[in-house]
Amino acid sequence: MGSLYGLHRPVGSYFRLYERDVCSSLRLTRNLDLKTINGFCTKPQESLKAPPYIYSRRVPLHKPTHWERKILIWSGLFKKEDEIPETLLLEMLDAANNKIWGKISIVMMALTVAGCISMVIEGKKAVKRNENESLTSLKLDKKARLREEGAMKAKRVAEVSILAGF
Structure with missing residues (x-):
């Protein structure tokens, strides 16, 4: 039994090599338009023509x-x-x-x-x-302007609330 198992590998590799050689020989005969179907070589029934494009x-x-x-x-x-x-x-x-x-x-x-x-x-x-056109100076000027506007709004809210009697 052991000897048959040892024989199985070389026989399988031999058939793989044989199959590869058959396929390579078929590649050389491209001009004859041969096809392999289930391991047999046959000529096609109709010749396929390439489209014009x-x-x-x-x-x-x-x-x-x-x-x-x-x-x-x-x-x-x-x-x-x-x-x-x-x-x-x-x-x-x-x-x-x-x-x-x-x-x-x-x-x-x-x-x-x-x-x-x-x-x-x-x-x-x-x-x-x-x-003075640096970004830092421009941001500082903008913050100062916003603070002044906020103070003015707070002052107006305070005056309105005093006048309204709150």
Whole structure:
């Protein structure tokens, strides 16, 4: 019994190797349109023709929308809208989108640097004018104004209550 169990593993691995070799030999015969059904090779009944919107390598094509055509032109893949074919590879649209996002990120970085430089220039101008425009001074002025308004309201409430006889 023990010897049969020991024989079971090598025989199983042999059949797995044999099965793998058969499948690899079938891959080499793709041009003959052979299919494996339950371990047997058969020719298909009907030859399947690829639809017109698919290349011979079965890569799906995409008909670009108006907005995607604009992106293709802005990205520099095509010069004019007339040069864009009716159907494109999805990879081409992805490449165009990546170029556009790269350009947008560069513009955003440039705008951020320009905004920082303009804020530094405005701050230096405020220091030269010797104005008290710091956030701390603005908050202190606002708190003082609110205290004065609160005191005025309290004074009015007190006067109204005295006049009303409370």
